[in-house]
Amino acid sequence: MREDSCILRIKKQYFELRPSEVKVADFVLRNIRETSKISIGRLSQITGVSQPSIVRFVKAIGYTSYREFKDDIIENIASNQAESNISLLQELNLKEKDKIEDVPRKTIKTTIKILEETLTSIDTKDFEKAITMIVNARKINIYGVENSVGVISDLTNKLLYLGLDVRRFEDTYMQNLSANNMREEDLAIAISYSGTSKDTVDILKKAKGTGAKTLVITNFEESIISNYADVVLHSSNSKGHIYGNAIFSRTSQIVIVDMIYRGIILSDYDKFSHILDRNGEISSYKSY
Structure with a gap:
């Protein structure tokens, strides 16, 4: 991780900190990723420093609250993930000497690898x-932008078929x-592959602020958007972008949508199979 924001602030103020604050600073500098995931209460237990002292620490290094302090750490982690990405052409496993006839095989091979990783990453x-x-x-409100829009449409349609009150909005207003x-x-x-799309993160944060429950579908376990989720379904255990997100992001997202669809049906098979039969009659009239 580059020396910026939180880490740089701590180092600048380190010799001005009180002894109790130094304990917190030492822990954060050694465990920056862990700090991004834990509450102030947990940090207090680990360091043996009182919560008021932790609040004084974050204010001493320039933050207004522990929440702002954690958000900055998460943003820095996400930013450094993006900077460490290999080039898109490398991610796509494409080389100039490749033949067009190799594209189907390479694409399927990459897709299989993504699906296998998704299977091992889903927490049951x-x-x-x-x-x-x-x-x-x-x-249910479903949010996302750019490459996630097609997946959002698919999830919305499936939930509507199951009789759930669901809607999606593409206009930011x-x-x-x-x-x-x-x-x-x-x-x-x-739904956000990277978990860093500003519009999607801000919308989920707003929804959580109303007291609504929040669910995130993303690729990376450590992402900004996960900070505002009650439950996260992530499709990779990796810390950075392994695949070309513009091309392959839909693969893992679509399969998670299909998992959700099947899971809902099995949660009350009689109820949802009856709803599907009833709604299926509507679409049957649109077929020759």
Whole structure:
């Protein structure tokens, strides 16, 4: 990680800190990623420093709150992940000497690798929690931008077929408006491959601020958007972008959507199979 923001602030103020604050500083400098995931209470237990002293520490290095301090760490981690990416052509496993006839084989090979990694990355307990959240939600709003839009459309259609109250918004103004009007019994689902798309992160943060439950589908376990999620379904254990996100991001996202669809049906097979049969009759009239 480059020396910027949080780490640089600590080093600049290090010799001005109180002894208790130095303990916190030492831990953070050695365990920056772990710090991004833990609460102030947990940090207090680990370092043996009181929570008020931790608050004094973050203010001493220039933050207004522990929340702002953690957000800056998460943003720095995400920024450094992006900087460490290998080139897109390398990610796509393409070379100038490759033949067009090799494209199908290479594409399928990469897709299989992504799907295998997704299978090993999905936490079954988190998956079960996600299904419960969706089934029990009064209203579901789904958010995302750019390459995630097609996946969002697919998830919306599937949930509608299952009789759930779901909607999606592509206009940023309507996204903000819908998120602002959510309630505690509602669910916001955000889909972001990188987990760093500013519009999607900000919308989920707004939805969580209303008390609504939040679910994130993303590729990387350590991402900014995960900070505002009650449950995260991530498709990779890696710390950085392994594949060309513009091309292959849909692969892992679509398969997670299909998992969710099947999981909902199995959560109450009689109920949802009946709904599917009833709604299937509507679409049958549109076929020759």
